[in-house]
Amino acid sequence: MTERAQLLIELADDELILGWRNSEWTGIAPFLEEDVAFSSIAQNEIGHARALYELAARELDTDADALAFDRKPEEYRCAPLVQLRFVPDWARTIARHVLYETADAIRIEHLKEHEDAALAGVAAKIEREEVYHRLHAEMWLDRLGREARYTEAVEELWPYALGVLAPELRPALAERVDRPEVDAVERHAPGEEFAELWNEMTMVRRSAPVGAQW
Amino acid sequence: MIWEVFRQERKGQPFTHGGSFHAPDQAFADAYAREFYARRGESVALWVVPREAINAIEEFPDEFDLKYRRVDGYSIKARLKEARDRAGTTAD
Numbered sequence: 001m002t003e004r005a006q007l008l009i010e011l012a013d014d015e016l017i018l019g020w021r022n023s024e025w026t027g028i029a030p031f032l033e034e035d036v037a038f039s040s041i042a043q044n045e046i047g048h049a050r051a052l053y054e055l056a057a058r059e060l061d062t063d064a065d066a067l068a069f070d071r072k073p074e075e076y077r078c079a080p081l082v083q084l085r086f087v088p089d090w091a092r093t094i095a096r097h098v099l100y101e102t103a104d105a106i107r108i109e110h111l112k113e114h115e116d117a118a119l120a121g122v123a124a125k126i127e128r129e130e131v132y133h134r135l136h137a138e139m140w141l142d143r144l145g146r147e148a149r150y151t152e153a154v155e156e157l158w159p160y161a162l163g164v165l166a167p168e169l170r171p172a173l174a175e176r177v178d179r180p181e182v183d184a185v186e187r188h189a190p191g192e193e194f195a196e197l198w199n200e201m202t203m204v205r206r207s208a209p210v211g212a213q214w
Numbered sequence: 215m216i217w218e219v220f221r222q223e224r225k226g227q228p229f230t231h232g233g234s235f236h237a238p239d240q241a242f243a244d245a246y247a248r249e250f251y252a253r254r255g256e257s258v259a260l261w262v263v264p265r266e267a268i269n270a271i272e273e274f275p276d277e278f279d280l281k282y283r284r285v286d287g288y289s290i291k292a293r294l295k296e297a298r299d300r301a302g303t304t305a306d
Contacts, residue, residue, distance in 0.1 A: 033235050033242075037249040132248065139241040 004116060005056050006077070009067065010187065011107070012052035013078035014164065016068055017194075018100060019045030020201055024087045041133055048126045055118055065214075069205040073198040074189045081160035081185070083194045094140045095153035099161035099177070101137045104130060106172045107165060160185045216265040217243040219250070221257040229261055240264075 001009075022042035029035035053064035060067070081100060086092045108130060111123035144150040161177075162170050162184035174181040190198075217237050220229040232251045237243035240262070247262045 031236065033237060033246045033250075037246055040249045040253055132245070135241070136245050139239075139245060142241070143238070 002059065004119070005059050008052050008056035008059075008119070010077045010079075011111075012049045012056065012067070013076050014082050014100075014104075015045045015052065016049035017076070017078040017197070018082040018096075019043065019049060020197060021082060021085065022093070022097075024085070025093065028088065030090055037136065041136060044129050044133065048129070051122050051125070055122060065205070069202045073195045076190050076194065076198070077187055078190070078194075079160070079164040079185075079187055080190075081157065081164055083190055083197070084157075084160070085193055085197070089153075091144060091147065091149040092153040092157070094137070094144055095150055095157050096161075097133075098137045098141050099154065099157055100164065101130065101134045102176055103161055103164040103173050105134060106169050106176070110169060159183060163187060215239070215243075217247070218263050218265050218268060219247045220261040220263070221251045222259040223257060225258055229259070232257070232260070234265065 019042045022038060022045065025035065026039040026042070027035065029038050049068065050064050053067045057063050057067055081096060084092075084096070086096065108123050108127045112120050112127065114120045114123065158177075158179055159182050162173060162181065163186050165173055167184075170181055170184065215236065215238060216234055218234045219232040221232040222229045235243075235246055235250065237246050243262050243264075247260050251257050251260055
């Protein structure tokens with residue numbers, strides 16, 4: 001696999017799995033309005049994943065659904081940050097949302113300059129939606145930022161947030177959230193918590209005969 | 215806090231009431247308005263207004279039946295019939 005395909009799949013896996021985790025709040029978010037908004041953001045993330053998988057699929061001669069659902073759990077490349085299951089802990093969910101969106105902004109800015117025009121184009125498109133995700137994250141940060149349960153969550157998730165980015169982009173994240181750079185929780189073959197998610201996420205796909213059209 | 219949202223479907227058209235929801239402040243209200251009333255491309259602009267900023271007026275007394283001020287004006291149907299009866303003619 002080329003470096004470009006590898007990068008695309010990492011990004012797409014992050015967006016798919018975060019979208020999946022955030023969608024676990026659908027129906028049980030703290031209040032109705034937030035339920036609709038957070039579910040919509042989750043759906044956007046999955047849309048970004050699709051666009052990125054499609055780019056990778058063209059190179060790998062497969063399709064987006066196959067990349068999203070037909071790999072084995074241990075083949076996913078998503079950052080450990082997005083794999084963590086937080087329902088029903090809203091403070092940690094928002095801490096991850098804020099950290100991820102901040103890291104993602106740095107990554108997307110970087111990708112917009114990528115030498116591959118198709119990749120840079122998708123990055124620019126994603127950026128136009130992520131602006132509103134960041135606004136949403138920031139308004140929650142304003143509300144919860146000084147609460148102990150929020151600051152403890154950020155403390156806990158900080159090494160994971162660093163692990164979302166390639167090492168050369170981490171100093172920018174540390175500067176943006178005003179925290180010292182520590183040892184990151186690096187991408188590695190996903191564990192048991194992910195296997196459970198994978199099992200649920202791919203259940204329908206696996207139940208249908210190979211090649212079924214939706 | 216309750217917010218009222220008015221939405222414009224196409225540029226140049228009047229804003230119409232879209233609906234209302236709860237949100238703690240303007241930032242939340244703006245974010246929710248975007249998700250509720252513009253996510254599917256159904257609006258080109260939104261007005262997001264705290265309900266308390268809206269002064270509702272609902273009492274319009276008209277004790278002396280000043281019909282002539284209304285757009286529909288006088289009804290002349292009954293008076294026309296009277297006049298015709300007096301003249302001994304009928305409408306065709």
